[in-house]
Amino acid sequence: METLINEIKAQTTTNTSVQGLGNALENEAIYIFREVVAQFEKPVLLFSGGKDSITLVRLAQKAFWPAKIPFPLMHIDTGHNFPETIAFRDKLVKELGVELIVRNVQDSIDQGKVVEETGKYASRNMLQTTTLLDAIEEFKFDACIGGARRDEEKARAKERIFSVRDDFGQWDEKNQRPELFDMLNGTIEIGQNVRVFPISNWTELDVWSYIQKEDIEIPSIYFAHQRNIFLRDGLIWSAEDDVVFRAEDEVVEERWVRFRTVGDMSCTAAVLSKADSIDKVVEEIRDSKISERGARIDDKRSEAAMEKRKQQGYF
Amino acid sequence: MNVLKIATAGSVDDGKSTLIGRLLYDTKSLTEDKLEAIKKSSEQRGYDYLDFSLATDGLVAEREQGITIDVAHIYFSTPTKSYIIADTPGHVEYTRNMVTGASTSQVAIILIDARKGVIEQTYRHFFINNLLRVKNIIVAVNKMDLVDYSEEVFNNIKKDFEALNAKSTYGEQIVSYIPVSALKGDNIVDKTAAMSWYNGDTILGHLEELEAQDVYDAGKVRFPVQTVIRPKTDEFHDFRGYAGKISGGSLKVGDAVTVLPSLTQSKIKEIFFFDTSYDEAPAGSSVNITLEGDINVTRGDMLVKTGELPKIEKQVTATICWMDSKNLVPGTKYIVQHNTNRVLSKIESINSVIATDYTGEQENHNKLSLNEIGEVSIKLSKPIYFDSYADNKSNGAFILIDAQTNTTAGAGFIN
Numbered sequence: 001m002e003t004l005i006n007e008i009k010a011q012t013t014t015n016t017s018v019q020g021l022g023n024a025l026e027n028e029a030i031y032i033f034r035e036v037v038a039q040f041e042k043p044v045l046l047f048s049g050g051k052d053s054i055t056l057v058r059l060a061q062k063a064f065w066p067a068k069i070p071f072p073l074m075h076i077d078t079g080h081n082f083p084e085t086i087a088f089r090d091k092l093v094k095e096l097g098v099e100l101i102v103r104n105v106q107d108s109i110d111q112g113k114v115v116e117e118t119g120k121y122a123s124r125n126m127l128q129t130t131t132l133l134d135a136i137e138e139f140k141f142d143a144c145i146g147g148a149r150r151d152e153e154k155a156r157a158k159e160r161i162f163s164v165r166d167d168f169g170q171w172d173e174k175n176q177r178p179e180l181f182d183m184l185n186g187t188i189e190i191g192q193n194v195r196v197f198p199i200s201n202w203t204e205l206d207v208w209s210y211i212q213k214e215d216i217e218i219p220s221i222y223f224a225h226q227r228n229i230f231l232r233d234g235l236i237w238s239a240e241d242d243v244v245f246r247a248e249d250e251v252v253e254e255r256w257v258r259f260r261t262v263g264d265m266s267c268t269a270a271v272l273s274k275a276d277s278i279d280k281v282v283e284e285i286r287d288s289k290i291s292e293r294g295a296r297i298d299d300k301r302s303e304a305a306m307e308k309r310k311q312q313g314y315f
Numbered sequence: 316m317n318v319l320k321i322a323t324a325g326s327v328d329d330g331k332s333t334l335i336g337r338l339l340y341d342t343k344s345l346t347e348d349k350l351e352a353i354k355k356s357s358e359q360r361g362y363d364y365l366d367f368s369l370a371t372d373g374l375v376a377e378r379e380q381g382i383t384i385d386v387a388h389i390y391f392s393t394p395t396k397s398y399i400i401a402d403t404p405g406h407v408e409y410t411r412n413m414v415t416g417a418s419t420s421q422v423a424i425i426l427i428d429a430r431k432g433v434i435e436q437t438y439r440h441f442f443i444n445n446l447l448r449v450k451n452i453i454v455a456v457n458k459m460d461l462v463d464y465s466e467e468v469f470n471n472i473k474k475d476f477e478a479l480n481a482k483s484t485y486g487e488q489i490v491s492y493i494p495v496s497a498l499k500g501d502n503i504v505d506k507t508a509a510m511s512w513y514n515g516d517t518i519l520g521h522l523e524e525l526e527a528q529d530v531y532d533a534g535k536v537r538f539p540v541q542t543v544i545r546p547k548t549d550e551f552h553d554f555r556g557y558a559g560k561i562s563g564g565s566l567k568v569g570d571a572v573t574v575l576p577s578l579t580q581s582k583i584k585e586i587f588f589f590d591t592s593y594d595e596a597p598a599g600s601s602v603n604i605t606l607e608g609d610i611n612v613t614r615g616d617m618l619v620k621t622g623e624l625p626k627i628e629k630q631v632t633a634t635i636c637w638m639d640s641k642n643l644v645p646g647t648k649y650i651v652q653h654n655t656n657r658v659l660s661k662i663e664s665i666n667s668v669i670a671t672d673y674t675g676e677q678e679n680h681n682k683l684s685l686n687e688i689g690e691v692s693i694k695l696s697k698p699i700y701f702d703s704y705a706d707n708k709s710n711g712a713f714i715l716i717d718a719q720t721n722t723t724a725g726a727g728f729i730n
Contacts, residue, residue, distance in 0.1 A: 021588040021600040024318045030601035031560045034541040038614050038655070062589040065603070066554055067546035150388045157387040176385060177723045178411050178638050180418040182560075183652055183714050187721040201318075201399060203390045289347045 025202050026059065026210070031182060032161060032198040033063035033145075037070055039186035040143040040194070044101070046132075047073040049085035050262040051218050052147030052199065055207050057092065058216055059198060060145075071145075072099035076132050078124040078264045079106045080243045085262055088219040103135040120245050123266040133169040136193055143186065145196045151203045161200050167191040208285050212278045224258045224276040235269035260285075319525060322401045322416040322449070324440035325426030330457045334426065334497035335389055335402055336367015338519065341504035344391035367497075386416045395523060410671075410686040411638035413443055414726060418712075422451040422525060424518070429462045429494075433475040438672040441476075445485045446634060446688070446728065448705065451525055452490045455518060459510065460496040466512040469494045482673045493518055534707035536564030536598070537625070538572075538618040539654035544603055556587065556603040557612055559655070562709040565597040566604070571621040574612055575700040580621060582607040615656035617700050625700045625710060632730050634669070634704075635683060635691045639717060639724035643683040643691070649724065653699045653713040660715075663692040683725075691727070704728040 022030070036043050045060065047053045060069045075089060093100040105127050108114045113134075114127045136144065150157045160176050162184045177185060186194055199207065211218060228239040230250045237244050239252045243265045246252075257270035258281070275284045323331045336353075339345045345353075357366045389400040401416035417423060423444045427437055444452055454476055462468045473492045480490055493502055494513055501507035504519045516524070544556040566572075570583045586593045587603040596602045604618070612618075619625060637643050643662060651660045667676040668689040676690075683689045704711030715725040 021593060021596055021602065024599065027560060027599055027601040031541070034558050034601070035655075038542045063558070063601070064544060065587070065589050066548070066551045066556075067544050151390045154387070157389065158385050173385070178415045178726070180415055180714055180723070180726045181709060181712050182419070183654075183712070185652060185714060185716055185721075185723045187650075187716055189721065201388065201390075203392070203397075205392070206397075 022062075025199070025206055026062070028182070028201065029056075029059045029198040030063040032184065032196065033060050035184045035186065036143050036145060036196050036198075037064070039184070042139065042141050043071040043143040043145060043196075044074045044139065044141045045069075045071060045145045046147075047075050047089065047100075048147075048263070049075070049081065049089045049219060050147070051207060051211060051222060052149065054092070054216060054218055055202075055210060056145065056147045056198060057096070058210075058214060061096070069096060069098050072101050074101040074103065074135060074139075074141075074144075076128050076135065077102050077104045077106075078128060078266075079104060080124050080265045082219070082221050082259075082262060082265055084219045084221045088217075092217075101135070101139070103131050103138075105131045107131070108134065120247070122245055123264060125264045125267045128264075129169070136169070141193060142188065143194045143196050145198065147199055148195075148197050149202050149204070149207070150197075150200050159195075159197060159200065161197055162186050163195045163197065164188060165193050165195060169193075205282070205285050208278075208282045212282050219262065221259045221262060222281065223278075224256050224273045224280075226254055227257050227270065228252050229255050229257060229270060236271065237269055238265060241265065317395075318397045318399060319422065319522065320399045320401070320420045321422045321424060321522070322403055322413075322420035322444075323424045323426065324403060324413060324417075324444070325457075326428070326431075326434065326436040329426040329428045330497045331424075331426055332402060333367045334424070334455065334457065334495070334503065334518075335400055336365075337497045337500055337503045338400075339389065339391055340365075340367065341500055342391050342393060342519065386412050393519070393523060398522065410439070410443070411636065413440065414447065414636045414638075417443055417447045417449055418726070420449055422453065422522065423449045424453045424455055427454060427456050427472055427476075429456050429458045429465075429468055429472065432472050433479060435672055437476070438479060441479055441483075442671040442673060443636075445483050445488065446636075448485050448488075448708065450488060452488060453518065453521060454490060454492045456492065456494045457497055459494045459501060460499050464494075464501075464509045466510070469513075479673070491515070491521060493521065534563040534702060534710070535623045535625075536566055536620055537562050537654075537702075537707065537710045538566065538604065539656065539710075540612055540614055540616045540618065541655050542614055543612065554605070556605050557618070558601075558603050559618075560601045561596055561598050563598055563707050565595055566602075566618075566620075567595045568593075572606070572618045573621045573624060574606075574610065575617045575619060575625075576627065576698055577611070577616070579610050581610055615654075617654065617656070619700075625702045625707075627698050627700045629695045629698045630663075630692070631695070631699070631701065631727075632666070632690060632692050633713070633727035634688060634730065635715070635725050635727045636688045637683040637685060637725045639722060640685050641717070641720075641724070642685075643715075643725060645681065648718065650716040650718055651693070651695060651699065651713050651727075652716055653701060654710065656699060657716075658699055659696040659718075661694045661696075663694050666690040666692060690730070693727075701729050703730060 064070055105124050108131045109116055114130045148156055160179050229236050230239050230252050236257060256274055258273040259270050275281045325331045353365055387402045389402055391398050403413045403416035425440050456469050456472050494510055495502040501509055502517045506517055538559050538561055540557045541559045544558050546554055568583050568586055572581055584607045585605045586596045645662050645664050647662050649660055651658045665681055665683055667678045668680040668687055669676050671688055702710045711729045713727045714723050717724045
């Protein structure tokens with residue numbers, strides 16, 4: 001009996017640790033979500049169908065329960081998404097009963113606002129920016145919540161949690177508002193908007209561990225599966241569809257792979273993996289020698305690729 | 316997993332970024348592709364060593380000038396702890412970023428170049444960490460390799476810093492001294508044979524020993540209301556919850572609470588974290604609280620335990636760190652954001668400008684310019700409910716927002 005009491009006592013101490021009921025990162029993210037709803041009139045959650053935005057959705061649920069998530073989700077669809085991602089997106093939105101807004105890069109191309117890239121490395125990733133900025137203007141969104149993390153890339157490491165963008169969607173990286181303590185200043189002028197990053201301080205491993213702990217469902221392409229692929233520049237490209245340009249001498253073979261990030265098909269490479277469950281994925285990430293964005297072709301364009309995209313309003 | 320937040324401070328070229336790069340490298344936190352990028356950039360710049368600062372200086376302008384302009388956040392973890400490092404700029408003109416970095420940190424690493432010793436900048440960095448009451452200070456005497464790993468050099472610098480520490484305004488601060496070479500990796504993660512005279516911990520060894528305590532958890536319990544949750548569904552038709560993050564202590568179901576500013580009395584009925592109810596929630600929890608009785612609570616209000624009221628006043632005196640290029644002058648109006656509460660305020664007087672090198676205060680200055688720190692009296696249009704910064708960090712700090720430009724123009728620490 002005494003051992004039992006001691007055990008219960010030990011458990012109670014863990015539950016009332018200084019980090020709060022959730023973990024410190026979760027509490028911070030929930031706090032940020034609530035600040036967004038309190039400080040802005042028309043927030044939106046930018047939803048890509050990737051693991052980071054799925055994590056955001058779970059945190060938003062936690063922040064406002066028992067009420068529904070009090071803002072819509074918006075997907076900027078490049079038209080080159082993995083079909084698994086789209087199916088997953090539609091299912092999730094239905095379950096949550098939230099509004100989903102979809103805006104298509106194809107429309108921006110058809111309207112002549114952007115020109116499709118050509119050649120071996122053609123990608124619609126950069127074109128998303130125009131579609132996103134147009135959608136922000138169309139709906140008059142004043143806060144766009146995104147799943148970017150500071151550990152992803154060195155320009156993102158400089159980003160604030162509330163990051164102000166001007167009328168042109170531009171990021172003025174040399175003149176950012178100081179962000180002190182946990183006080184967030186979301187005051188802006190009409191026409192400006194704020195990008196909000198509730199999981200700024202999470203690492204890739206933090207996200208995966210959270211998905212594991214919370215048992216959050218994610219698209220199947222994050223887990224190991226057999227896929228037709230080809231190799232280029234040391235990266236593994238999907239050959240299942242005709243989105244990615246493939247030269248005749250680039251040989252297709254079937255391998256066990258999974259995706260570590262899920263973006264536009266034309267800029268997301270796979271990794272060789274046999275990790276077919278969340279536990280195995282977490283283990284694999286923990287031991288990984290390559291960073292998450294190491295498989296993002298868009299970052300390899302130049303050392304300052306991300307900073308340049310962000311200045312122009314990229315998410 | 317515990318999270319320990321660290322801020323770095325040091326002058327230009329003291330090797331802050333190199334130290335962080337070394338921490339990442341030696342804890343195997345730099346992945347191969349990032350390391351490859353550093354190698355490539357180092358070679359392109361004609362260096363015969365790996366320039367780890369290239370891992371953290373994320374902006375083009377920073378890499379061009381070889382300096383850190385803005386705070387970068389860097390993450391690494393050991394089996395016991397997760398670390399977040401705010402890499403803050405060393406230039407005088409970027410003091411505001413240093414204050415920003417220090418405001419969320421439990422530990423500061425102050426770097427000193429062994430060849431230069433304690434300089435004016437060191438005073439400034441230590442002063443800011445005093446002012447912000449950062450509990451643990453690690454004085455890392457860097458570039459020991461360039462002074463032949465001399466024990467005498469290290470001891471002299473330690474002596475100078477101890478003299479500085481005697482002027483500290485924060486008695487409970489814990490200062491530790493570690494001789495290192497970030498470039499060579501001496502005493503960062505691994506102990507070195509080069510300084511057998513030093514018996515203490517390495518930087519990482521010391522960090523591993525520290526308690527990852529939340530910066531906001533000292534003092535009495537405060538619950539600033541962020542937003543009211545009213546689902547208006549059939550199931551939760553009459554539900555009215557108050558969402559916020561607890562600071563200072565824990566709250567229990569049944570606790571008698573007072574709502575500020577109305578001074579309405581109530582009791583805590585339920586505490587929810589997501590869809591689970593708890594009997595008690597500790598500091599740091601983002602919870603949703605319901606109260607007994609039908610009372611009116613909105614954003615900006617605060618719940619406190621009855622009998623533990625903070626000060627409720629329309630006038631405060633605070634130490635302000637000014638962060639805007641437009642000077643702070645008496646008579647001007649700013650929005651005070653204190654927790655979730657926003658109140659219009661008027662600057663009554665600037666009582667003094669404080670020299671950040673501990674040489675004293677200058678009175679009758681009548682303005683604060685960018686990066687200056689001073690004591691300011693502020694009149695508020697409505698009362699705020701606060702503690703002194705020394706008693707409760709989160710309830711004793713505020714920011715000043717410029718109503719014209721909307722920028723965060725300054726940070727205040729209530730006396």
